[in-house]
């Protein structure tokens with residue numbers, strides 16, 4: 001492909017709306033353009049990158065035995081009512097009525113549609129297992145579409161759904177997908193981790209998220225260097241020793257704490273350490289006021305709390321709501337005498353007595369509080385967020401933290417949809433059984449952004465070779481010169497004939513502009529044909545990832561190039 005004939009409108013200025021680096025660079029390099037909030041057009045270079053990701057995903061899904069289908073974007077409400085999600089899914093589901101007043105939605109995911117397909121076709125255990133997948137455009141009316149391709153409203157996903165006749169089969173289907181995902185992310189040349197994301201809300205289910213490691217990731221992963229433990233901190237269990245003997249606690253008493261709102265202020269004022277204070281957090285769960293208690297030096301994990309309550313919606317109470325519930329300004333809430341409000345405590349709080357808590361009165365706290373004696377706690381469970389250095393739940397080694405971007409998710413669904421939609425088959429004994437399902441998503445378009453979040457520098461994108469729209473940028477610095485252009489064409493033809501995707505910069509532009517654009521667009525390999533080099537019979541090389549420069553002879557170029565390219569690919573962890 002010749003750049004002079006290509007459409008890659010680069011921008012000098014970063015568009016103000018872009019906050020994260022991948023969004024800035026995708027716009028600046030002319031890979032995408034915004035149509036409206038969270039909805040983008042892929043320009044030629046952007047589409048090539050997207051297709052490269054899709055191709056590898058498709059090859060590995062096929063290799064794992066999954067079968068490709070293409071399901072519709074528009075889905076009837078009836079199916080969603082059958083599964084119960086019409087009500088539950090919330091406003092991310094874009095609903096509309098057609099000209100016949102039929103309620104419909106744009107598919108944010110396809111469990112209903114695929115289960116409906118399979119229930120009408122599969123009758124016998126002999127037809128199982130089956131795994132159907134598609135690479136398709138999803139629509140989710142995200143409340144805050146942002147970060148470009150990272151969180152769009154319209155985005156490309158690979159979603160797969162497995163159907164099995166028994167639990168052993170469902171587990172095998174799950175691990176086959178898990179292994180396929182490992183191969184996919186390795187082939188894409190990304191640094192990633194598979195982390196357990198067991199939500200625990202469906203009996204016997206298990207789930208892993210695949211995280212591309214990047215400092216700018218929205219998710220935080222806790223992982224262990226000594227064993228294979230890795231978990232999203234949203235889900236990671238906070239290890240807690242079993243309760244032992246608890247020293248007796250003197251009677252509770254009120255102490256004045258004028259103007260001391262935060263744990264740190266109260267701790268300093270009363271000369272205790274924050275780990276002797278109980279933090280009382282007032283929340284509103286599905287419209288009902290509830291309270292959560294964690295140690296003063298800990299953070300509440302809202303996901304764990306929400307799961308415990310089985311709440312659809314959970315939010316921190318407003319200052320007015322806190323005052324209404326506790327009869328005190330924010331900063332003085334406590335579990336003693338908090339009438340009518342369900343209180344849940346982190347299990348660490350069962351390891352000791354003699355706590356300092358808010359007194360539910362302005363400028364006052366209670367000390368010597370024994371939660372068992374002085375308050376009504378509905379349960380002591382794991383509610384706190386793990387922190388770096390906490391012991392690994394598997395082996396006890398201190399945990400490390402990293403930031404990640406969720407690019408894939410494998411999930412054992414169990415019977416949730418097959419029961420709701422009556423997807424059954426006849427087993428060996430002729431008995432009707434529900435199919436056991438799994439679902440497996442990959443954010444194909446998000447990967448294009450995530451690979452840039454992981455690989456970029458001040459000059460622009462650094463594309464992994466497998467994703468790069470072109471592997472090689474061939475810069476002809478003397479595009480006006482017939483001899484130089486003939487030589488550039490010759491190299492271009494040889495590279496192209498060898499199946500190496502090459503973009504020839506044949507524009508009549510200054511060398512500085514060509515170098516800048518090649519860096520910005522992030523092609524892994526740059527080859528430069530300049531006047532001096534041509535006279536000496538060499539082409540200059542640059543590995544975009546390391547910045548390392550070198551030379552290759554024009555005489556016997558392809559052999560030398562192929563050998564050198566091996567090294568570039570190995571640097572990306574590719575073989």
Ligand code: ATP
Nearest residue numbers: 149150151152155157406407408409441442443446
């Ligand atoms: P998130 O927590 O990031 O919203 P999710 O749990 O809603 O993700 P899934 O429903 O499991 O995601 O979808 C499968 C994959 O699709 C995700 O792993 C992610 O890579 C991708 N994905 C989800 N939502 C978006 C979006 N709004 N824009 C781009 N990709 C997305």
Ligand code: MG
Nearest residue numbers: 092140142151
């Ligand atoms: Mg989501």
